Amino acid sequence: MAAADEPRIAAWCPEPLAPGSLLERIGTLGLPAATLSLGSLLTLVIVLGAVQHSAELRSAYSFPVLPARWLWLVALGSAALAWSIVGVASRRPGPLWPRLWALSLALTASLVVVGTLAQPLLQSHWLPSAQLHAVVTAVLAAVLSLTPRLARIRPDSPWIARITPLTFLTTLLLILPPALLGSF
Amino acid sequence: MTAPPDNWGEVIEDAAEPWISFDDLPSPAAPAGTGPPADEAQPQSRPTAWTIPSEDFFDVEPEPFGRYRKVQQLGILGGKGVGKSYLFQAMVYRAQHAQRAGALSYFLDNAGIELVKTANPEERARTVNLQRFNAEYERWTRLPTTLAAHQPWYRLTLPYHIGLLGRSRAALEVEFFDGSGEQFFEAQDPRQRGLWAQAYREARVLAFCLPLWAVFPAADLSIAARRERDAIIESFHDVVQNYKDMRRHLKLRAPVRTILALTMADDRRCALTTLRDTWIAGYLQRPEAFLAQTRTGRGVARYLANARRVSRLLLDAFAAARSPGIAGIPNLLRFGACRPWLIPVSAIHGDALDALERDYPNPDDRPARLPPVPVHVELPLLVALCEHENALM
């Protein structure tokens, strides 16, 4: 009895490349590998801009929560995480620029580790403490917002469209308020 | 053996002109140091470096197919005449050139895919000429039914870039066994158990094929079609049962990602006309626009979002089916992982194929025609790629 099995036929069904709602358009600007990289770059710029936007912050910003002598540990953690992302992501197929971003971020994070270790010894003018603290904060935020690349997402997952906006907002919320409040 | 008759590839060394000797280079078939077999060695007076090591020099793998390095196995399962062979054929056709590979374009390297085939996994595989493999399909000649006496094994190699700067190459290797629907997939025959284990024990991605029209038939189905439909649904349950039995006997616990490939989604016997007019026709009628857009990450992301939505709509439609044998199908296909991904695919436009065969019984009389457009067949390969490499992240 074919007729009895007939489903309530969906009156609507998408075209293969239908753009969807505004939120979905934002979520599907690219695949997570690329959009997370873009989000990470934006996070770096935004955090750096925020913690250095006033003259007051430029002279007296310090990394929140942890005492300054542990700053190198934060930098080291960021670098380790960044290199693990490079290691994992370089074995995947895909275009060039997410690879380049992961590599540049890991190299930057490593330089920052050297900076944090060298800074107490040097006390020089070219590495003022406030700027170093700002860079450590921004690199940490950028690495955190790239970290979901370590997760596994399958092609039928709803997270493909959600992961990047969610990561971007979460990282900013996690980093910016303590960074801005803690430094006064 | 003396020098080859036409002397091709032969290097004659002249002391006056110290050219590089080919002896210095490792030859791919005879690794450095082993040298050519004694009976093929050249006389010492005329040292030539390039001898043909054996008749298997060309397009034959060094190791037997089944004992190859670890590969991703993509199982394509289904009863008789549900479109398994067509699906694989269409996948190979879609993937042949990276720029025209749909959702795979974004990942694949332009070097081109490779396909090897063997009749028996204990034997060595031979490289398949892709042009020849695709020729019949491209000319709209119907593929023959797979018989038990000739069930080939294929391995499809899809190359892509990896590395810090994307300069190295790696490849996804997908193994596929083209079994006979009647004598292998549906048969409850203990003699087939070995073959079942060989083909699907390691498979982590399975595509179960079921014609969409058989699940959601139009109300005006002919009596013959209705009978065919009942047989298709019954045999589908046989296939799933056989796979489940294999898992139980071999105590397989590893989760398996399943796809329910709803084949023949272009078929007019299907009740889901909206789906055919949007999800299928949107690709079938404008393939160039589709292929151009899915070369970008944004295109692939949108495509996957819509594919997921279609899958959800179909899950609802399954759930609303009155027959428990239909409504339960998505849950039947859970093997330690989440529910299957439902993908309506079309390997070839069935109406056009039927009309051509009717109007021109002799294939040689047919007028020139654009090649068929395989629709959504790349998605199972993308699932295999993501299962293997987590490619989206």
Ligand SMILES: Nc1nc2c(ncn2[C@@H]2O[C@H](COP(=O)(O)OP(=O)(O)O)[C@@H](O)[C@H]2O)c(=O)[nH]1
């Ligand atoms: N309309 C339509 N018919 C198809 C499609 N794929 C296969 N068929 C039909 O199904 C028949 C059997 O397909 P085949 O791949 O040989 O089935 P198998 O036994 O599962 O390997 C073909 O001869 C076609 O008539 C498709 O995508 N659309």
Ligand SMILES: [Mg+2]
């Ligand atoms: Mg077949």
